[in-house]
Amino acid sequence: MVAIVVTLEAHPDKVDAMLEALEENAAGSIKEPGCQKWEYSQHLDDPKKFAIYEIYDDQDAIDAHKNSEHFHHWVQRNEKEGLMASKESGIYRIL
Numbered sequence: 001m002v003a004i005v006v007t008l009e010a011h012p013d014k015v016d017a018m019l020e021a022l023e024e025n026a027a028g029s030i031k032e033p034g035c036q037k038w039e040y041s042q043h044l045d046d047p048k049k050f051a052i053y054e055i056y057d058d059q060d061a062i063d064a065h066k067n068s069e070h071f072h073h074w075v076q077r078n079e080k081e082g083l084m085a086s087k088e089s090g091i092y093r094i095l
Contacts, residue, residue, distance in 0.1 A: 001036065002062065006052040006089040014083045015047055021077050022050065028070030029054065034061025048085070055094065062091065 010018035022040045029038040034057040043049035056062050065071055078084050 001094045002056050002058065003092045003094055004052070004054040004056070004062065004089060005092060006054075006087065008050050008052070008087040009085045010048050010050065010083055011085045012048055014081065017081055018050065018083045021074060021081075021083060022052070024077075025070060025074040028068065029065060032061070032065055032068065034058065034064060 008018075019042070026038050026040060029035055035054065036057065037053065037055040039054075040050055040052045043051075054065075056065065
């Protein structure tokens with residue numbers, strides 16, 4: 001199994017829109033075959049900061065996720081509305 005860990009920061013005036021976009025992405029992602037977990041968190045001290053933690057069966061499941069309609073909607077919404085100030089992500093082998 002593999003995990004994707006994402007940290008991102010929303011623009012200060014886009015926090016509510018980011019929460020809505022994360023909820024939409026989560027709702028679609030957790031239903032995907034091969035997705036074992038998809039959760040997101042908001043930083044306690046800085047509400048502009050978020051973390052996403054995803055667990056997939058394998059790289060094929062990640063590829064399917066990245067090709068899904070809801071993921072493309074997530075990307076387009078972020079680009080169109082300029083939600084993110086910054087983003088870092090990585091794919092990890094679960095030990």
